[in-house]
Amino acid sequence: MKQASVGRDIALAVGAFALLAILPLVFPNKSLADFVVRLSAFAVFATSLNLLVGYAGMVSFGHGLFYGLGAYSFALMLQKLGLSVPLAFLLTMVFSALVALVIGAICIRLKEIYFSFLTLAFQMLLHSIIIAWTAVTGGDQGLTGGLPRPPFLGIRLDDPRHLYLFCCAIMIISLFVMWHLVRSPFGYTLRMIRDNPRRTAFLGVQVWRVRLLAFVVAGVFGAIGGALMSLFVSSAYPDFAYWTVSGEAVFMILLGGMSVFLGPTAGAAILLLLNDTVTKLTEHYSLVLGIVILLFALGLRKGLLGFLVEAWSKRGAQTSAPATASRH
Amino acid sequence: MDFQALLDCFSSASCVVTQTTGGLISGMLLFLVAAGLSLIFGTLKVVNFMHGSLYMLGAYFAYTIYNLTGSYALAVLGAALGVGLFALIFERFFMSRVYGSDVLMQLLVCYGFILILDDAVKIIWGAEFLSMGMPAAFQRPPFMLAGGIVPAFYLFLIVITLAIALALGYLITKTRMGKIVRAAAINPTMTSALGINTALVFGGVFALGGLLAGLAGALAVPVRSLVSGMGFSILIESFIVTVIGGMGSVAGALVGALLIGLVRSFGTIGFPLFTEGLMFVFMTIVLIVKPSGLFGKEL
Amino acid sequence: MLKIEDLRKSFGGVAATNGITLDFPQGSLSAVIGPNGAGKTTFFNLITGAFPPDAGRILLGGENIAGLSAPEIVRRGIGRAFQIASIFPSLTVRDAVLGAVNAHLHWHAKLARRFPLAEAAAQTDEVIELVNLQARANTLSGNLSHGEQKLLDIALALALDPKVLLLDEPTAGMGSEERWQMIETVYQLWQRKKMTLIFIEHDMDIVFKYAQTIRVLSYGSVLAEGNAEEVRRHPKVIEAYLGAHFETAKS
Numbered sequence: 001m002k003q004a005s006v007g008r009d010i011a012l013a014v015g016a017f018a019l020l021a022i023l024p025l026v027f028p029n030k031s032l033a034d035f036v037v038r039l040s041a042f043a044v045f046a047t048s049l050n051l052l053v054g055y056a057g058m059v060s061f062g063h064g065l066f067y068g069l070g071a072y073s074f075a076l077m078l079q080k081l082g083l084s085v086p087l088a089f090l091l092t093m094v095f096s097a098l099v100a101l102v103i104g105a106i107c108i109r110l111k112e113i114y115f116s117f118l119t120l121a122f123q124m125l126l127h128s129i130i131i132a133w134t135a136v137t138g139g140d141q142g143l144t145g146g147l148p149r150p151p152f153l154g155i156r157l158d159d160p161r162h163l164y165l166f167c168c169a170i171m172i173i174s175l176f177v178m179w180h181l182v183r184s185p186f187g188y189t190l191r192m193i194r195d196n197p198r199r200t201a202f203l204g205v206q207v208w209r210v211r212l213l214a215f216v217v218a219g220v221f222g223a224i225g226g227a228l229m230s231l232f233v234s235s236a237y238p239d240f241a242y243w244t245v246s247g248e249a250v251f252m253i254l255l256g257g258m259s260v261f262l263g264p265t266a267g268a269a270i271l272l273l274l275n276d277t278v279t280k281l282t283e284h285y286s287l288v289l290g291i292v293i294l295l296f297a298l299g300l301r302k303g304l305l306g307f308l309v310e311a312w313s314k315r316g317a318q319t320s321a322p323a324t325a326s327r328h
Numbered sequence: 329m330d331f332q333a334l335l336d337c338f339s340s341a342s343c344v345v346t347q348t349t350g351g352l353i354s355g356m357l358l359f360l361v362a363a364g365l366s367l368i369f370g371t372l373k374v375v376n377f378m379h380g381s382l383y384m385l386g387a388y389f390a391y392t393i394y395n396l397t398g399s400y401a402l403a404v405l406g407a408a409l410g411v412g413l414f415a416l417i418f419e420r421f422f423m424s425r426v427y428g429s430d431v432l433m434q435l436l437v438c439y440g441f442i443l444i445l446d447d448a449v450k451i452i453w454g455a456e457f458l459s460m461g462m463p464a465a466f467q468r469p470p471f472m473l474a475g476g477i478v479p480a481f482y483l484f485l486i487v488i489t490l491a492i493a494l495a496l497g498y499l500i501t502k503t504r505m506g507k508i509v510r511a512a513a514i515n516p517t518m519t520s521a522l523g524i525n526t527a528l529v530f531g532g533v534f535a536l537g538g539l540l541a542g543l544a545g546a547l548a549v550p551v552r553s554l555v556s557g558m559g560f561s562i563l564i565e566s567f568i569v570t571v572i573g574g575m576g577s578v579a580g581a582l583v584g585a586l587l588i589g590l591v592r593s594f595g596t597i598g599f600p601l602f603t604e605g606l607m608f609v610f611m612t613i614v615l616i617v618k619p620s621g622l623f624g625k626e627l
Numbered sequence: 628m629l630k631i632e633d634l635r636k637s638f639g640g641v642a643a644t645n646g647i648t649l650d651f652p653q654g655s656l657s658a659v660i661g662p663n664g665a666g667k668t669t670f671f672n673l674i675t676g677a678f679p680p681d682a683g684r685i686l687l688g689g690e691n692i693a694g695l696s697a698p699e700i701v702r703r704g705i706g707r708a709f710q711i712a713s714i715f716p717s718l719t720v721r722d723a724v725l726g727a728v729n730a731h732l733h734w735h736a737k738l739a740r741r742f743p744l745a746e747a748a749a750q751t752d753e754v755i756e757l758v759n760l761q762a763r764a765n766t767l768s769g770n771l772s773h774g775e776q777k778l779l780d781i782a783l784a785l786a787l788d789p790k791v792l793l794l795d796e797p798t799a800g801m802g803s804e805e806r807w808q809m810i811e812t813v814y815q816l817w818q819r820k821k822m823t824l825i826f827i828e829h830d831m832d833i834v835f836k837y838a839q840t841i842r843v844l845s846y847g848s849v850l851a852e853g854n855a856e857e858v859r860r861h862p863k864v865i866e867a868y869l870g871a872h873f874e875t876a877k878s
Contacts, residue, residue: 059431106612109619113375113431114575117567118615121608124564128604185729188718192726195715202675202713203730204701204787243560247439254436284451290443297436298425 013176020168024161033164035276037232039269040171045225046252046264047178048218053250054258055182056214057194059112061246062119063222065103065126068241069096070223071230072130072137078147080136085152092227093220100219101212108211120243127241142237147230157231167228174224179261181217190214251293334598345476347593353482353551355589356489360544362566362573362581363496364537370576371509371533374427377438378418379566380559381445382538386411386545387554388453391460394549400463407546408539415538419531442560449556458554466550481550488547492540493582500578509533568607572614574624583622628653628823629674629705629791634683634693636673643669644680645847651791654821656814658828658838666847667827668710671793675707676700687791702731706789710796710827712776716769720760720779723768724751727786750786757816758782774805778812785816792817794826798833806830810837835859
């Protein structure tokens with residue numbers, strides 16, 4: 001592992017932001033800007049899930065819970081409580097952390113597929129609460145009337161250009177923080193737990209605590225993804241908490257490759273493109289997506305970025321063959 | 329929450345009877361689905377994430393066969409066998425290819441199938457709610473029990489599912505086939521070394537699980553409306569049932585399913601907004617007290 | 628350093644550990660031997676908190692650690708390597724050891740700091756050098772040979788700078804030459820670090836050559852203890868264990 005300087009990463013992040021900021025000036029195209037804003041929500045969401053799936057080996061199939069939770073709590077704080085955007089954002093993070101702490105404490109007791117399903121079950125609980133609690137959530141209609149987005153620090157989110165820059169900034173910051181976590185000792189502990197939890201315990205690590213922490217961190221960033229989406233659509237819908245959101249996020253991870261940090265972001269971009277293209281051609285998006293997923297699951301397994309990175313590293317590689325080691 | 333309504337119900341025999349029979353039939357339908365899920369998991373150590381879609385297929389198959397032939401018996405039989413066959417094909421050609429890989433891949437294959445089937449149902453049968461109505465044979469006055477109404481079909485449903493539960497229990501614990509299935513579950517390599525075709529066992533178990541789900545779907549048609557995506561909520565409920573009862577245990581699935589059916593039925597009176605939540609509270613308590621489920625062995 | 632007092636554990640009514648009392652002085656090098664099923668690995672499992680003992684005390688520097696969880700015991704200074712090398716297949720040797728070196732950090736330090744930490748890197752290099760894996764530092768652990776994986780397993784235990792190091796059959800599954808190399812490496816690192824080292828071993832030549840004291844377990848109890856000479860001459864040992872073992876070893 002080479003010592004990568006923080007300074008270089010900050011420069012990269014600033015560079016990426018500058019690039020995104022210039023993009024609409026070069027291509028003044030509304031649908032491109034909208035695409036980037038939607039991507040910001042899904043990139044943060046899918047990457048947060050990959051902290052669990054790819055790094056910690058915890059296959060959550062209910063991560064959409066936090067997407068829905070983030071969207072609804074952020075939107076409700078703006079709409080019903082009239083909070084300012086930064087405060088609502090902060091409180092959304094705190095609230096989702098608390099929820100993740102409680103649900104995580106129950107779910108991480110279980111292994112593998114049980115964990116997957118229990119997280120999924122909790123997500124469907126949130127979904128049914130959203131549907132049933134019409135007085136607050138608007139039921140199946142979602143939140144109506146739009147979100148008030150009071151200006152703060154000179155940022156007016158009612159202005160699409162401001163919204164664009166804001167979402168890009170949040171995406172870059174979130175990805176940067178998660179990148180840092182992945183490179184921190186915490187990130188290494190996660191990988192150790194993924195490979196061999198028993199050995200990790202015999203190295204002095206309280207495995208359940210690290211798993212819980214990972215669950216909470218992923219939950220908070222998942223909620224940020226949801227909050228960005230609710231800003232974009234100026235509402236929140238029960239679909240945000242429906243299980244297919246989790247399924248799509250899992251697929252994004254696999255599509256881009258979970259062994260590469262930006263894999264989920266790439267996967268999110270590909271899936272959004274696919275979605276936009278297919279929905280233009282046919283109303284049977286699920287059918288097409290299902291077939292794509294099957295082709296992928298039974299064929300190309302390492303994800304697109306994973307595949308490219310492997311091909312790249314094979315070129316100059318004097319290191320031994322790619323990891324064929326089993327997971328357990 | 330409406331404790332008063334719940335108390336009122338408990339003090340009236342007719343309300344108790346109505347809610348109990350309602351809870352029992354949801355519980356029994358749930359049992360059929362959960363038992364298949366549990367059986368497949370117990371043998372293959374795979375959670376069939378598209379099990380709810382099999383239930384949905386069963387319902388739609390029965391609907392179509394009934395409309396074509398007018399015979400509900402034929403509809404139930406045809407749906408069960410059709411879905412069993414479908415499950416077999418699914419296992420042989422798709423699922424069996426990802427047994428060796430991650431849980432993630434198994435989830436993904438099932439996820440793909442759920443999406444395809446949901447859309448396929450929309451294309452074939454339309455996106456609107458369908459309902460078949462009560463078959464002619466059951467269009468008779470309901471039984472009255474302590475002032476509560478018990479439709480004839482409810483009785484039929486409870487009796488037939490109970491019979492299936494008993495047959496299934498017998499099949500697993502007493503027959504040679506059950507022994508092979510249990511052996512394959514414990515040690516697949518050893519079993520195949522002994523000359524038993526594990527592929528056949530796995531396919532057979534999947535087909536049996538599918539058959540049960542299809543049967544549940546067919547039996548549900550007269551009392552439930554049909555819509556694309558209807559399988560998902562029963563999948564989640566079945567999963568909760570198997571967690572409560574213990575994965576791999578048929579008896580556990582029965583007890584868990586009846587408990588959930590009754591909790592839901594009385595929950596709609598006492599906690600109309602929180603019926604779903606009630607199941608989760610229940611499941612969480614079981615998980616904390618006995619993580620392997622009421623009838624489960626240690627994980 | 629490590630004192631075991633009347634340690635007991637049974638599984639389903641069968642006593643796997645039946646009142647073991649042993650004392651391992653600071654800086655000593657001892658071997659635990661005994662026929663298969665004598666309860667050697669169970670003994671290690673009890674000391675390291677894999678499961679709690681039914682009765683008895685485990686004193687580490689005077690503190691009773693019996694009943695603590697595995698991570699708590701490890702943090703108090705007992706490191707362990709396994710009979711079947713227990714490693715992290717998808718991490719390189721260096722990353723795995725680095726991870727182990729950092730395993731004891733508090734969670735906030737883990738979150739806030741960036742990998743690899745300079746002081747941790749120095750310690751990592753030292754540990755890798757102790758087990759002679761420098762040349763393989765950037766290899767994926769899963770691609771190491773069997774012997775190298777066993778060395779890495781020991782390195783992981785060393786990463787925490789343990790006061791007591793437990794090695795469960797460090798030479799298991801190796802050819803004769805490789806065994807002697809392995810035990811020599813273990814011996815060297817013991818000489819350099821002077822921790823209390825206890826190893827389980829089947830090869831009597833190795834045991835008699837390297838161990839200062841030998842504890843013989845049989846049916847979950849201590850059959851004999853002493854130096855090589857004493858154990859070799861112990862009538863009970865000859866009767867219960869050595870005779871049969873040498874016969875099979877020769878054939």
